[in-house]
Amino acid sequence: MEKHLGRFLKKNECIHHIDGDKANNKIDNLLLCKNVAEHTKIHIEMEKFMFQLIKKGVVYYDKTEREFKIRES
Numbered sequence: 001m002e003k004h005l006g007r008f009l010k011k012n013e014c015i016h017h018i019d020g021d022k023a024n025n026k027i028d029n030l031l032l033c034k035n036v037a038e039h040t041k042i043h044i045e046m047e048k049f050m051f052q053l054i055k056k057g058v059v060y061y062d063k064t065e066r067e068f069k070i071r072e073s
Helices: 036-055
Strands: 014-017 030-033 059-062 067-070
Touching: 014 036, 030 036, 036 059
Parallel strands: none
Antiparallel strands: 014 030, 059 067
């Protein structure tokens, strides 16, 4: 992100990896957040979205394997 911006990150800025993969540093996967509060808000929105997907039956929690899975249709 610093290379893309042409500057170092400011003290409060942080980077969110959109796909959750911190090894994927392609610029289209990176979102510059002005501070930790903004970054936290993104994670809260992601959690709300996950709950919507669960309610719609797209995603479920496999209690045996203890992980979320996408329901195959």
